[in-house]
Amino acid sequence: MTGLSVGLGAMIGTTTPEQIQADLERVPEKVVQTWAKLMFGSTVQWLRRKFLGTDPSPGKTVPNPG
DSSP: OOOGGHHHHHHOOOOHHHHHHHHHHHHHHHHHHHHHHHHHHHHHHHHHHHOOOOOOOOTOOOOOOO
């Protein structure tokens, strides 16, 4: 599970665009991220990167075209 699971209620519940907007403004993103990490734990992608070494090297980033 990921933090995107938090949006399930908004997708399948009965809400209005105004209610969703008010909730997005009321709850800071950092609070949601912390809650998701506590509830869901590590993601499969994090575990894969951690244990299989598939995390991209810092030197292999996309160059800045500017």
